[in-house]
Amino acid sequence: MTIPVEITINGKACAGEVEPRQLLVHFIRENAGLTGTKVGCDTSQCGTCTVQLDGVSAKACTVLTVQASGSSVTTIEGLSDGVDLHPLQEAFWNNHGLQCGFCTPGMIMAANELLSRNPSPSREEIRHGLEGNICRCTGYQNIVSAVEDAAKSMGGR
């Protein structure tokens, strides 16, 4: 059995016929062909699949595609055109907030929502806000600096 869905991803309508059990992250990667969103675990711990679902950050491995039908999703590819970078992307680059890069899309998307809720977070608040995203390379310190830096350039203090 398949169910028709239509999800707006990065401003573009993506329609498909999917199994009810399909995870949103697989729709994004397989159906929409947007592989910036990663799969790092199967227990909703790692946060590499974090996207924005109707403006709220969500782990796309814990959402069924059919649940997201009619919704609007922003992935890392939708944050900028890839050339004129989003301030968070620029800040991750400037602060060496990534090494292997696998956690980075999810980390940036989680940080984006964090800054939308709290435009001027303290380092401690950033650490707390990113506890749902695991990075194994950076030890988090430069990620915290990147988010702090982005907050400044986005108008927070």
Place this chain on the structure above:
Amino acid sequence: MTTRIFGSGIRRREDPRLITGRASYTDDIKLPGMLHAAILRSPYAHANITSIDASGAASQPGVVAVYTGADTDGVLNGMPCAWLIPGSDLKTPAHPAIAKDKVRYVGDAVAVVVAETRYQAEDALEHIAVDYEPLGVVVSPKAAAQDGAPQLHEDVPNNIAFTWAVAGGDADAAFADAAVTVSDTITLQRLIANPMEPRSALAQWNAPMGELTLWNTSQNPHIARFLTCVVTGVPEHKIRVIAPEVGGGFGSKIPYYPDEAITSFCAMKLGVPVKWTETRSENYQITTQGRDHIEEVEMAATSDGVITGLRTTVYAGMGGYLSTASPGIPTILHGLMYSGPYNIPNISGTIYGVFNNGCPVDAYRGAGRPEATNLLERLVDLVAAAVGQDPAEVRRKNLIPKFENGHDVATGITYDSGDYEAALDSALSAAGYESLRAEQAQARADGRCVGVGVSSYVEICGLGPSQVAGAVGFQGGLWESAIVRFHPTGKVHVMIGSSPHGQGEETTFAQIIASEVGVDVDDVDVIHGDTDNTPMGWGTYGSRTTAVSGAAVAVAVRKIKDKSRALAAHLLEAAPEDIEYEDGRFFVRGSPDQHKTIQDIALMANVAWNMPEGMEPGLEASAFYDPPNFTYPFGAHVAVVEVDPETGRIDLQRYVAVDDCGPQINPMIVEGQVHGGIVQGVGPALWEGAVYDDDGQLVTGSMLDYALPRADLLPELEVHSNTTPSPHHPLGVKGIGEAGTIASTPTVYNAVMDALRPLGVTRVDMPLTPEKVWRAINDARNGG
């Protein structure tokens, strides 16, 4: 301007694709007609397979093929072990890619389904009927080595895969004469590497050409090609291994795994591309783990705390089978480092590599050196406590004095250069050690449990001289090669055989080129990870990429510079010895206006209209660099903790690191490596550990149960450095990838024990979870 690019913390050239989601990791790649594989795995840790009926799976929706060990038997060769330690009575029992008769750990491959979608492949696994006859299980590597333990392999008595000894001086005499001896039994638990990217393999078979292409999450694609050849029988020149973007490895992506072989087998049988990607739960079961040591260790010292001897007996778990490099980890990379940064004249160690019913164990960040540093640093603290001296001072009096060009230690190796006392001084100074001790005394007076931990370390990196590799049984070389190619417009490609996956060499190697010949770093692209497009190399691990591959790049670009000088002399009608170089310009001495830029030279060399007699056209050079010795980075770290005695909860309050990896090409990248390394070592001290129950079931089977460090659990790391160049390296660099992990585990452990010592607690097995710490405190209070 350009000459100062070496040592500049410029932002990374690889980042734009990574921060925008435009990078391609193996699982991101889709090929036309591609099918998906899922692998059925043993639910038993040790069992005979009495029957397999795969017919039920074959008729499931979307299923194209189902294969078992009966299909791969005789087609795929056994999984090879590539580090055959001589003089160790090493046993290498058969390791089929798909188990046919017997399984030896939970996760051992039993069958594979290939289907149109991954969902279909995984669904169909449930329709394969396997009958198992469970056998006795043994998990502890020490228990596995005892008489009467369940035997994993028929031809391996007591499960002992190898016995390896290291000795220098006369340890028994040192202990017989010692005023002070201390001892401990240390369990260095199994660790799961957890690169954020799960492993993946995508195989494509071009039958008419007999060519196999394997996209693979590998730290060493050239080794993967070599071992693919060994296992599949496809000739080496017909195999192309591509490690595209690789999302971390930490050692776990060094080995050549059954999964790669199985995926290749499926693609070759079916003639269509087949992709397999592990789930995180599979990663926990099958991707090689680290450590698994039980160490019985003792140290001898004078009454004044001068170390006189070290003895160890180590049981190192190998898991169900030997992995690609596993025998070398607890031996060459561990036992040879038993002197650490100290003068220890008498050393004796025996290491048993033992099969046990768990995931195979292989290199994990630090690979043998964390285990050595951990036991040394714990023992040094015990010596300090026994003689009633400050642990930092006991270290100081035992450190090898500063040396610039070679120091022999009792294990028979020669460190390259070191200034261990300077590192210790820097760390103590940065931490404010004296103040910390004063604050600790006040805290104790107030009834609070504050602890300060110190460690000194030296590690063996830059692996390594190939002659040594051969002498210690490594089935390969350890040199690296590089090709530096200037195009007509002065832009540069650098092809390297090593395979960075987060360490930033696309940037640092461009910095090497830029600093040598004055091109802009943005004009240099570093190509790696594709065996068809890169020269031979042995891979990225052991903090060797900058130390060995970087040296090859430096040697190659210096050849470019020599040729450029000669061509400039010809074009400027001057003698080569009259040509000077500065900032990308070759000019006649005393006449800086008479010059050729490196871009001029690149164009003229490539068009070759006016070459000197006998000079070949083009501006390209290659270098094969075989290091004359290993490199030995070192440092000293300090941690401050407070323990809540009522809950056992540990608050890691400060962490200060001083590392000395020689000159730094890019200090920002070095600092990032140190940050990540420290956190990967704090993890096992406080939280991380793979736990198997008595039935060999992995209890910590997911990220829910295996406690990885998270952002909110860590203090701001205070990272500093000293600079002691390696005397034998073209750039003086040593390597920094593993330093943090090697130092931080004992630093944090020692800090916690320092906090607990007044309560009568002197040891707790890692990880130091609140429950274990609370129990230890309570036991001590109750007179235990």
